[in-house]
Amino acid sequence: MHELAITQDIVETVGARADGARVLRVVVVIGKLSAVLPDAVRFCFELCCEDTPLAGAALEIVEPPGVVRCRGCGAEFEIDRPFARCVCGSTELDWISGEQLSIRAIEIVEEGAA
Ligand SMILES: [Zn+2]
DSSP states (O other), X not given: OHHHHHHHHHHHXXXXXXXXXXXXXXXXXXXXXXXXXXXXXXXXXXXXXXTSTTTTOEEEEEOOOEEEEETTTOOEEEESSSOOOOTTSOOOEEEEEOOOEEEEEEEEOOTTOO
């Protein structure tokens, strides 16, 4: 289950960026072609956050669709699964985006804030 390793990586990266501050919210981008299951990441997140500055933090996942270009006719369209077929019948599709996996934003408790 590679989502566990990915989630641990996210938690470590966010923890390092927060630099000791408590983290309230994390926004993660998981493209629909990334082969990462958002539900699995959600499942692992709470566990991975235990005993870290992220304990109790909310996780928000943004899932941009995949965008591909057909080699047959040049059409560009969105897909939400790695395998798809163009209206022209071709299955030779170049992936333009949708494989991204990144941390978009983190929200921390500012020191000294009421
Ligand atoms: Zn096509």
